[in-house]
Amino acid sequence: MEVSKCLSLCLLLWNLIISLLKGVEASHRVFPEYQFLAATTVKQLHRTVYHFQPPKHWINVSLFLASSFSFPPGAFENRTIDPNGPMYYNGFYHLFYQYNPKGSVWGNIVWAHSVSKDLVNWEPLEPAIYPSKPFDIKGTWSGSATIFPGDKVVIYYTGIDAKEKQLQNYAVPENPSDPYLRKWKKPKEGNPMVVPDNEINGSSFRDPTTAWQANGYWHILVGSRKNDVGVAYLFKSKDQKTWVKTPVPLHQVPGTGNWECPDFYPVSISGKTGLDTSELGNDVKHVLKVSLDATRYDYYTIGTYFPDQDKYVPDKGQADGWDGLRLDYGNFYASKSFFDPVKHRRIVWGWSNESDTKQDDVKKGWAGIQLIPRTVLLDPSGKQLVQWPVEEIETLRGQMIHKSNHKLETGKPVKLSQGITGAQADVVVTFSIPNLDKAEPFDPSWKDPQDLCFKKKSVQGAIGPFGLMVLATEKLEEFTPVFFRIFKAKDNKPVVLMCSDEEHSTLKTDVYKPMYGGFVDVDLADKKLSLRSLIDHSVVESFAAGGKTIISNRVYPTVAVFEMAHVFAFNNGTEPITLERALLCL
Ligand SMILES: *[C@@H]1O[C@H](CO)[C@@H](O)[C@H](O)[C@H]1NC(C)=O
Ligand SMILES: *[C@@H]1O[C@H](CO)[C@@H](O)[C@H](O)[C@H]1NC(C)=O
Ligand SMILES: *[C@@H]1O[C@H](CO)[C@@H](O)[C@H](O)[C@H]1NC(C)=O
Ligand SMILES: *[C@@H]1O[C@H](CO)[C@@H](O)[C@H](O)[C@H]1NC(C)=O
Ligand SMILES: *[C@H]1O[C@@H](CO)[C@H](O)[C@@H](O)[C@@H]1NC(C)=O
Secondary structure, eight states, X not given: OHHHHHHHHHHHHHHHHHHHSTTOHHHHHHOHHHHHHHHSOSTTTTOOSSSBOOSTTOOOOXXXXXXXXXOOTTOOOSEEEEEEEEEEXXXXXXXXXXXXXXXXXXXXXXXXXXXXXXXXXXXXXXXXXXXXXXXXXXXXXXXXXXXXXXXXXXXXXXXXXXXXXXXXXXXXXXXXXOTTOOOEEOOSTTOSOBOOOTTSOTXXXXXXXXXXXXXXXXXXXXXXXXXXXXXXXXXXXXXXXXXXXXXXXXXEEXXXXXXXXEEEXXXXXXXXXXXXXXXXSTTEEEEEEEEETTTTEEEEEEEEEETTTTEEEEOTTOOOSTTSEESOSSSOEEEEEEEETTTTEEEEEEEEOOOSOHHHHHHXXXXXXXXXXXXXXXXXXXXXXXXXXXXXXXXGOOSEEEEEEEEEOTTOOEEOOOSSOOSEEEEEEEXXXXXXXXXXXXXXXXXXXXXXXXXXXXXXXXXXXXXXXXXXXXXXXXXXXEEEEEXXXXXXXXXXXXXXXXTTSOSOSSSOOOEXXXXXXXXXXXXXXXXXXXXXXXXXEXXXXXXXXXXXXXXXXXXXXGGGOEEEEEEOSSSXXXXXXXXXXX
């Protein structure tokens, strides 16, 4: 279904783009960024073209319609981290994000600010929130935006005071009728908004959530720890100004360490649309996501929220801790969601850090990107979320290549990017697996998918490894594989493992090249497995089975760049796999 949608979209948009942008057609095929690179410097080598990055060293990529920015002085930044306070207000999507204007030194963190009408083209504005008051003089850290009834926008954020204590503060627009919301003020009345009491660890007390309403109160969560117990403190308020901590936190889990960037929101059990943060009712489940400081991964549980008891209880069978479900099994952290009232969807943004060296980051002049925003829904099983790149991303699709019914013979990769670059692409493939019964037995002691990917690293399986090799050189000196292995449990049900191995992603040796892995909860009743990879120079975001399991990579090929970057489908297992359909949109 995605494939046919993509197909018609590609043709339509290709024509549209050509007719809209006279004279751009040629650059579409000759890759102006490559010429630009040759003419000047290598700084842009790994810069992404359709991911959110700050404007620093922006390159002109007319293909993506995004070159007409004007940069306010002082708005340039090097290091981008957590997405903050995403929202839709008055015709614009707003994204704030943490940045350090002084490079890689931690301190003076401010809220940079960009706006967009379509989640694709972004206009950078001046920083919205920066240290200026005693309650935030040493930093303005992460937080969230809430749009209260009557279109009243408020940002809650963590401020660091002169004694390095973490406090929760609020800011409001100076002029709410400015759709850009350029200027923010921190009213004297009610700031600081929440100071840590005796129970709270003032060195680990941060990242207030979007507020939600229940039982006549407004509520926010703040992430924290008590020794090794991860904690989401709950605060309630009648007037949105005075906040009182509940006697017991909304949720806490021993052994998980510090909780950062909590996110708490409802998902619809039966519906296909996202829900506003205050929705409650019979058709609603709740999601609690936290960013585990100790592992640097975002994990979540699905459960029930009891507003009258100020309690959240994860459903039976939901692992609540290190081995819990992850929004992404790769490089993804500090995510934050918001409800988009225009398209009735919940969208989650996550930050992806660099895996190269700090010296490389200095040379590049930038570090850190926001991954493609994703819609979030509850899977029909009720046991996990599914995420999918926002549909607006498909407007970037131009030239396309279509392949169908290709037998993938063992050890004979099939090149999908024939005659075009695979350095920036949206690849959608469906594999069909004829002989599921040949799958190897699954050992129930294999609990950790990442470990299992390692364990099987050099092992030829029956069904798999098969999948894609992206950002790959013609002779495979460099490649990033995203692939599956299929096992068979005792009850004959398939166990699907998704892996990505960065070992050969670059010839550079000083780069962090992890192996990532996640299980994909599918029954393969139709013997088909789909994979979509968004490739953008130094980032690969791969969505298995319609967004049930996701792995994001940051990789830095040295040869597999620009038109030397290819996409292959491969099968290294002994059993045959068919590449049923493949579509490359560039
Ligand atoms: C980039 O685009 C701007 C206008 O958006 C133009 O002024 C500038 O010359 C372009 N630079 C290159 C290298 O094409
Ligand atoms: C308080 O937080 C700091 C910073 O994370 C940590 O070093 C310290 O151990 C914490 N203390 C307690 C009692 O949790
Ligand atoms: C940040 O950018 C400035 C200006 O390009 C540069 O001088 C500085 O070295 C960069 N710092 C880092 C850590 O990248
Ligand atoms: C597939 O097999 C070939 C040949 O043994 C090997 O070079 C390559 O690394 C394998 N690819 C993956 C992703 O396992
Ligand atoms: C990103 O960088 C790698 C390599 O330096 C670290 O191992 C990760 O922990 C880090 N991730 C985050 C979220 O900070």
